[in-house]
Amino acid sequence: MSTTPDQAFINNQTGIAHQAESRGPAGDSRQRLHISYSRLRQASKRICAPLEIEDYGIQTMPDVSPPKWHLAHTSWFFETFLLKPFLPEYREFHPLYSQLFNSYYNSIGEYHPRPERGFLSRPTVEQVYAYRSHVDEHMQHLINSVNDEHWQDVLTRTQLGINHEQQHQELMLTDIKHIFACNPLRPKYRNTGLGTPHVPDEATNTLPSTVKWFDYQAKLTHQGYDTTGDTTETIATTDTTTAAGFHYDNETPSHPILIRDFKVASRLVNNQEMISFIEDGGYKNASLWLSDAWQTVSEQQWLAPLYWEKHDDEWWYMTLSGMQVVDPLAPVCHVSYYEADAVARWAGKRLLTEQEWEHIAKPLPITGNFRESDLFQPAPPSALTTDSGATHSGSMHSGPTQIYGDVWEWTRSSYTSYPGFDQSAFSDFSGEYNAKFMSNQMVLRGGSCVTPRSHIRPTYRNFFYPTDRWQFSGFRLAEDA
Amino acid sequence: MSTTPDQAFINNQTGIAHQAESRGPAGDSRQRLHISYSRLRQASKRICAPLEIEDYGIQTMPDVSPPKWHLAHTSWFFETFLLKPFLPEYREFHPLYSQLFNSYYNSIGEYHPRPERGFLSRPTVEQVYAYRSHVDEHMQHLINSVNDEHWQDVLTRTQLGINHEQQHQELMLTDIKHIFACNPLRPKYRNTGLGTPHVPDEATNTLPSTVKWFDYQAKLTHQGYDTTGDTTETIATTDTTTAAGFHYDNETPSHPILIRDFKVASRLVNNQEMISFIEDGGYKNASLWLSDAWQTVSEQQWLAPLYWEKHDDEWWYMTLSGMQVVDPLAPVCHVSYYEADAVARWAGKRLLTEQEWEHIAKPLPITGNFRESDLFQPAPPSALTTDSGATHSGSMHSGPTQIYGDVWEWTRSSYTSYPGFDQSAFSDFSGEYNAKFMSNQMVLRGGSCVTPRSHIRPTYRNFFYPTDRWQFSGFRLAEDA
Amino acid sequence: MSTTPDQAFINNQTGIAHQAESRGPAGDSRQRLHISYSRLRQASKRICAPLEIEDYGIQTMPDVSPPKWHLAHTSWFFETFLLKPFLPEYREFHPLYSQLFNSYYNSIGEYHPRPERGFLSRPTVEQVYAYRSHVDEHMQHLINSVNDEHWQDVLTRTQLGINHEQQHQELMLTDIKHIFACNPLRPKYRNTGLGTPHVPDEATNTLPSTVKWFDYQAKLTHQGYDTTGDTTETIATTDTTTAAGFHYDNETPSHPILIRDFKVASRLVNNQEMISFIEDGGYKNASLWLSDAWQTVSEQQWLAPLYWEKHDDEWWYMTLSGMQVVDPLAPVCHVSYYEADAVARWAGKRLLTEQEWEHIAKPLPITGNFRESDLFQPAPPSALTTDSGATHSGSMHSGPTQIYGDVWEWTRSSYTSYPGFDQSAFSDFSGEYNAKFMSNQMVLRGGSCVTPRSHIRPTYRNFFYPTDRWQFSGFRLAEDA
């Protein structure tokens, strides 16, 4: 293994995967990449299977993109960053798609305004699927035919494209939920889902006591993705669609950090606790809210998490399986950073830093309520997850549950670059992928019930604005020791 | 004929049709109404025939409604004002449609916010057509079965519903044009249309001289729809879908007016003249614009009529047949009142009052470039229209052309009620149909190339805000004698 | 008298005064003009006498201008349209004032943005008064020295400047009221004012019956200022500051109109009636409001007229004499057109047209609660006004009261040009004075309690947007006969 090309790549590329075979791919490397790519693309189709044609084109707010747009944009990504540069004979599917389906890459050229993605009845859904097929055929050809010189580039860019589309698969589900929730008919995306809520046993009233607190000791440790150990083949042969060793640039470089003594809750904050906050007047009490938060609460007239409605003194929420009674034991979801911060303050606690979260997560197995659980909504700890660290390294590990999956956990850390991160201009797709968003957003960790399990890592950093609520976002309490 | 019920109706109903047979309908009256209704409903379907399913749900600005919404709303109108009150056994198609497809009738109840009509992927297009079929079946049943006591009500309300849907047919075409024009792909609604532009003969340079001026003498006359002569059967047996005698409440009462001496141009202002205005710096010259207009021009950065684009020093515009080179001899279209007023001032002329327009129009035959011409865009005078008064009452009539059809003509008259018009509360659908909009809007007259010919009358008053441009709106010059 | 110059002037000048002496001014003409000018300028100072320096600079909304700005702008008017063109040796007071104190005259050049008039702490109040003195000295010099050739121009422009400043005197009082009302300290502009409210005798409950209705017969008459009779000297020698014969361009030309039979209320709608409207849920009842009005009511959350506050179940309002209990018998004031229209609809009546108002007003003497009454708020009919037509033409005239003064009366007429009015470009100050505002506004008539009596005429047209409430505006009911 030569480290120098890798290091160069860290500075130049957004999606980073170590590749041992610098001398060129064996046939089964091509084969494995092709399988990963195909699985990915089929998964996007499967996600859209329950949709009517009419559902593909709706944009209910600027943050939401129509499902059709997601399908086309992810294909545009492969077309733009793989097919055009590496497949000489490639002809683009349509000359205007480059503009229509570019999201925000200034270095690529003009792009259609984000708030107007819902104005495009054309191309039709059928045409978008044809575009996808066109790209898929040529991607297959590229993977099979690319020569040794470009194999590494094609491999790493394809892996980035795969991870990119996984992100959009999650967004498709998030956005479909918003689209359906804005419709007074409250359509169901699917007919299955969690059944009756998990009503706590009021007699024993054990609910609040179900939180345990785990102690963590002060420690000098590392944060971020460590690239030094990546010596194995990058294309997994397992059921995951992504490569071992893949990570984004914003997870690097690995760097030393100081962890202080702290305690963390054994599970996520749940709906019953959120209801207590509401009933205690939390949304009306300025002293619980950051100054900017209070302005948002007042202007937006927030009274409960997004998608919650009260009918006959009972709280309901919209799910991808339609309207349901709020499950008191399920993790609270669709809250902003501001709400997470206010509830923590109300409880006399605080949120985790992303350093603390990563420190907790690193020894734990990556299991939880992911998209593969086929629930598409967060679940009470008992529903799916066993103790997250149940059998770690062959022995019982006592640790917090729900670290992975269910909901993205808001941390109290602003999204910014790690020390030593390259600061150069956002002049190619790598700089435009993650780095140019490093202001005004907060870090979330751990993935959600609509994240593919293979997409997540302990070092994975998600980021949203502190006002955002349409993601599957929740939080966990912590406190200083 | 008894005048009293008619008079009562004038005070209570928006759409007004005189009906001689106060004692009940003969079988062929029912039959004629049924034919009118069926033709209307089929016409709406035909308008949508070229659409893809994806085109049905788009809303590109608050003024625009998705075609699907138009189809459902017009059915809701029959359901709400005919089927529910007059067909006892009628069960509504869906309990929430009353809210989803109510446009603005406060007296009916809550309605879905106008700017969010494009958020509704459901009901699907198929479901909306099923809704239409459901309503059609029951309307047929109602027309066939209503008893003598309610016949007159059902007749007049159905006629109102027919005229209402005709208005929405025009809006569908207007809105589809906007939807397609917002799409960088510039889709074609249809493949036919006007051919090559009508280039003026520069050698003879005859274009500006083609305007003639007609003199009108001062006169004490009447304005408004005169109900006193309505003694005939209301359901036409011709190819029109509406009844002789139908009119809206805002056209009444007929009342005396004074007309002063004035001159009027023989044709509409055309694109070549508009280009002269542009090239003379008209859009940059504050002294040509009303104060509010200048603010709009500055804020919206208007540089030409809506849908105009300059490519390689040539003006193009969007049409329902796609992008075309601007036809210099065709009437200018998609201009606001502000632009019409400014161009008139630039030309040293003025716009007509609605009184003057009606005075000109009354003796002329209702012929012109209407929807039935199948052009769907305004045409040069020579293209379709002969002298509009060509053979009027058996003899040659010399008068302005293009009075009817092509484009709605902006007048300089504010939209307000006629003297003697009922001022009572907007507490039923009649008051909410036309009267509650009597502020801040300007009157337009004469219909356009997407108006059904049978929909128009010399007394017909259309109205839009002075900033509106997405309608097929143009103007004609006049001056004091 | 030669009519031709007059006619020319009608086409060129905004303020129009007939002048018999076309051959040049006698010394006492100069003297009379000087007296008028001096009285005007002193009146502006008197209006500002109760102000603290701090009050001069505040702008509480874009419609409001700081008193200091009014003082400077009115001087700028004389400087720009009199001194610069007619006094060759004149040097402007400050090179930037032309930009700072131009209100909206595009033909003069750039102007400071209206919403930022409150950002100008400099020039100081002292400097503005110095500016005024500078202008006054040179105006005196101009009036004394202008030669025969320019005398007529100077005379008519000075008269326009005088009327212009009178308008701004009214606006100063209107704006000071708004400034003080926005201050939680609710300062008093003056310590005098109307005393205890005029409580109706509840035992006899005679209040609502105090309205009488006057009948007017249909008639062919004239509207607008008739210039044909102006043969007398234009400069009054009375206590008025303006000339007989002065009028604005928008009052011309006089033209024939048709008046229909109608009835009109003997007095203005009063506060007790407004309270009844409020208590009847008028502000909550969509069926009473025009569509645009209802949107405004909802967005602005109007619950009562501007400046009204409820304390312990009692209505209070802000006056220029501080907070007072609402006087039930005083005319309602500070209502928008939308509110006037809604109350009329609630009462089963309508507003007057401006034609009707002028027809009523022409035979009545111009008396009423004007600025000279020194009340600065509207008063009950008994307080000041005798029957308005008390002694008309030497005999008792029975007619409506409060036609002049108290409050500007909203009419149901849009502000537009009269037939025959010049439509040319707004390329000089005359076109920019009144004509470029002829869209989207409604006509008000009759002057208010802060209008100088000499400023008003039966043909005088004021105009504001239908949402405006900070003027002293009220209304009177009418109905069709």
Add this chain to the structure above:
Amino acid sequence: MSTTPDQAFINNQTGIAHQAESRGPAGDSRQRLHISYSRLRQASKRICAPLEIEDYGIQTMPDVSPPKWHLAHTSWFFETFLLKPFLPEYREFHPLYSQLFNSYYNSIGEYHPRPERGFLSRPTVEQVYAYRSHVDEHMQHLINSVNDEHWQDVLTRTQLGINHEQQHQELMLTDIKHIFACNPLRPKYRNTGLGTPHVPDEATNTLPSTVKWFDYQAKLTHQGYDTTGDTTETIATTDTTTAAGFHYDNETPSHPILIRDFKVASRLVNNQEMISFIEDGGYKNASLWLSDAWQTVSEQQWLAPLYWEKHDDEWWYMTLSGMQVVDPLAPVCHVSYYEADAVARWAGKRLLTEQEWEHIAKPLPITGNFRESDLFQPAPPSALTTDSGATHSGSMHSGPTQIYGDVWEWTRSSYTSYPGFDQSAFSDFSGEYNAKFMSNQMVLRGGSCVTPRSHIRPTYRNFFYPTDRWQFSGFRLAEDA
């Protein structure tokens, strides 16, 4: 010294000063506090001395407060947190001032909306000064008479009030600059100021080479104010107005941090470098800007720092001494975080973290171009500052210059709480002082040319939104070693 009360205070109070004499104040402690208080209050008056009465009331944007408001608000602070709780017989000056001059303390009650501070012509300037005198008299009485039990509270709260008013003194100068810059007359606050610009010697072209780079080695050190050494008397006897040992809660607790190897520029980025950025198209190049930054640049149409204007190809800027030619060697000022970040990226460098800045600053003497320099604008390194560490601990210290004073330095650190900081509700003035603003803002360090020298510390944290430009804010370059 007892540490426990101190520790308790750290948790309860915003402004924190250690006080050795827990048993009560000696007479000269009272005397020293009185002197500090008096000097502070006189300084505020001196700052306002050049103002006209008209200047006191203007608010040119929501961020700006009128000088009068600053004068009253700082008095309100003493009245609310000292006089009312500790001086039993105290009667408030005016019952409504509590609402008018509360800035944002929800726990105190309602407050006047921030954007409407410029609407208050009353109280007058004279009344505000009377309010100040009233408060001053009672503060003197309180300081002289408070008993031993409350002395410590009064002392620490008064010190907080002093520091609070110092912050507002800086804001007054900042806001006056904005007010005068918005006025086309560009008034001068003062007539002195820096003279002719420091033009670099083009022949030797030495300017860019004047930056030296200082290396700092990786280190485990501490950040934040260390309270353990505070054992001395808190009231300084020097010419500073504040106490040794004073600090804000947001500077605590002191905590261990890791510093990595880095290099830092010897001086601030200067105007010549900013001009190079401009001329290189920096404001037009999306690849240099964070995503949110680019949106701001586009919407606000930024082309240069705030207050810069180009006249005849020469850059000028507004200063408190009026318009001046831009001094190429003076530090760039009035730039946002976004601009600082973009220029750093353009230069291939980065900004400092606040940890790095504090690490650099701690050994350096607190000298620089502060308010006491009487320049009121940033100056070139040679103008005032010698090598900042010139004589540190008696020996020459080589280190960066301009660390203190001139301009607040934007760091790349988000403003958030230090580990171990109390997270409880913002339910008293301490929590509302600093902590509730811990979102969406960036940290700035080092004070500016309008900061009182005694106000600043190496641990002092200022914070503003990344879009803010009206502060005296600049930046310094750094890079990874």
